[in-house]
Amino acid sequence: MTSPPSGDAVPSTDEEKLKTPSPANDGPDDDELQPEMSLIDHLLELRNRLLKMVLATLICFAGIYPFANRIYLWVSQPLRDLLPEGQVMIATDVTSPFFAPLKLALVLSVFVAIPYILYQLWSFVAPGLYRHEKKLAFPLLFSSVVLFYLGAVFAYFVVFPLVFGFFTTVGPEGISEMPDISSYLTFVLKMFFAFGVAFEIPIAVILMILAGITTPEDLAAKRPYVVVGCFIVGMLLTPPDVISQTLLALPMWVLFELGILFGRLARRHTEDAPADEAP
Structure with missing residues (x-):
């Protein structure tokens, strides 16, 4: 028997295993692989997506602004319903009747x-994420939007x-309330933002647990x-009153507990995932 030429040596089995890529590699999907983009390409894509965001906001503003006065009446309804008979809201600035509804329409458009x-934003960062990251990122992104809206709804209806019922009853006698x-508007926007951000606590807790910053056991302790x-x-x-402070603190604590619960489930999911899918 003649041995094969030295230049055509047959690789061993171990060498073949090392050189053969694993089919379960935790990288981006084959159909998602794209040519490497330069920094300029990334900046151009980011600019295009920012322009789309601004354009979407302007389109929403164009559709909302004609109803800005009605929307302001709806937003101010909780206070106007509690004002004594004959007392109304006023504008102390000449430009307030124009700029207050305009500001409200712009914020509502966002x-x-x-x-x-x-x-x-998801479309911009998704190509650089692995499969297990995409499985977690999209539900968290969707949940954060829903929770923010729920926080604003909770602030308005509860x-x-x-x-306002507390504020309209604690004033001295003989003082007419004309907000x-x-x-x-500044007050209610702050409240909307505060409760919207506060309702994001479960998302923040889950992200800290998945990132390894803390554990559910440490948070519970x-x-x-x-x-x-x-x-x-x-x-x-x-505002400096016990009612509004408690109404924000209690939901924050409940949402913190929910964050610990779902953080345990998310961590268990990542631990039970196959080795090629785990972070």
């Missing part, structure tokens, strides 16, 4: 366009009637400090 804005429309922190945050983000 709120309405948030799903599309987040979709554009917090506003109680807070300024600009001051009221620090529960007393978290409860105190919730009331401190409620004091800082809401």
Whole structure:
């Protein structure tokens, strides 16, 4: 028998295994592989997506602005219903009747366009994510939008009637309450934002657990400090009254507990995943 030429040596079995790529590689899907983009290409893509976000916001604004006055009346309804008979909201600035509804329409346009804005951000970063990251990122992204809207709805239907009911009854006798429309709008927008961000606590807790920053057991052990922190945050983000502070602190604590629960489930899912799918 003649041995094969030295230049055509047959690789051993171990060498073949090392050189053969694993079919279960945790990289991007084959159909998702794209040519490597330069920094300029990335910047151009980011610019295009930012322009799409701005355009979507402007389109929403164009559709909302004609109804800005009606929307302002709806937003101010919780306070106007509690004002004594004969007392109304006023405008202390000459430009307030124009700029207050305009500001409200612009902010509402951003709120309405948030799903599309987040979709554009997702489309920008998704090609660089692995499969297991995509499986977790999209549900968290969708949940964050829903929770933000739920926070704003909770503020309008639950917090506003109680807070304004308290404020309209504690004033001295002989003082007529005539809230300024600009001051009221600033107040309610802060409340919408505060409750919207507060309702994102489960997402923040899950991300910290998945990133390995902390564990559900550590968070559960620090529960007393978290409860105190919730009331401190409620004091800082809401008006100086016990009602609004408590109405923000209690949901934050409940959402923190939900974050621990879902964080345990998410961690168990990643631990039970195959080795090629685990982070």
